[in-house]
Amino acid sequence: MDSVAITGAAFTMVGESFPVTLDPNQTLASQLQSDPTAAGAVTGQLAIITNSLNVSTAKAAPTATGTSVGHESI
Numbered sequence: 001m002d003s004v005a006i007t008g009a010a011f012t013m014v015g016e017s018f019p020v021t022l023d024p025n026q027t028l029a030s031q032l033q034s035d036p037t038a039a040g041a042v043t044g045q046l047a048i049i050t051n052s053l054n055v056s057t058a059k060a061a062p063t064a065t066g067t068s069v070g071h072e073s074i
Contacts, residue, residue: 008044036066
């Protein structure tokens with residue numbers, strides 16, 4: 001995998017650096033972190049970009065839900 005492109009301000013990759021070389025049948029587990037800035041649903045797009053002759057770009061559509069947090073004055 002050459003790179004990952006993420007759209008949606010609420011999403012970031014955690015702990016990965018690219019490019020990554022995988023052998024046939026090898027897998028890679030990655031973490032996608034969500035940090036919504038407001039209550040409600042957020043969506044994004046994750047594209048895994050590769051220069052492999054046998055694989056095209058893979059895409060996923062992550063979603064998350066932000067919740068309101070009450071603050072208390074002390």
